[in-house]
Amino acid sequence: MNQREETRLTVSGMTADISNKSGLHTGIIRNFSRLGVCITKLPRKLQIKEECFTAVISHKERKFTLVLKPKWVKQDGRTYTTGAVVHRAPWDWTAMMIQLDPADTKTPLMH
Numbered sequence: 001m002n003q004r005e006e007t008r009l010t011v012s013g014m015t016a017d018i019s020n021k022s023g024l025h026t027g028i029i030r031n032f033s034r035l036g037v038c039i040t041k042l043p044r045k046l047q048i049k050e051e052c053f054t055a056v057i058s059h060k061e062r063k064f065t066l067v068l069k070p071k072w073v074k075q076d077g078r079t080y081t082t083g084a085v086v087h088r089a090p091w092d093w094t095a096m097m098i099q100l101d102p103a104d105t106k107t108p109l110m111h
Contacts, residue, residue, distance in 0.1 A: 016055040040081045
């Protein structure tokens with residue numbers, strides 16, 4: 001049963017750049033909504049341990065800087081996948097959600 005409040009969208013070619021002490025790492029966005037993202041193909045050495053982390057999400061010519069809070073992590077061999085809640089995002093992230101899914105017209109909870 002899907003317990004998400006928001007519809008998850010998938011768009012090919014969307015990436016997330018995350019940096020830490022081990023360097024800059026790029027993951028692939030599996031799906032996303034206004035309030036959450038699922039990022040795959042992250043190297044194990046990234047080891048997101050912070051309560052929140054910053055990711056630069058790229059889609060075509062657009063870039064969005066989001067503060068994410070990890071909710072779960074799953075090992076996938078040499079990489080891992082994480083589901084994260086959007087803790088803070090720019091208004092244009094919400095605008096993109098409305099553009100991609102016009103049925104999602106809820107009031108944004110992000111700043």
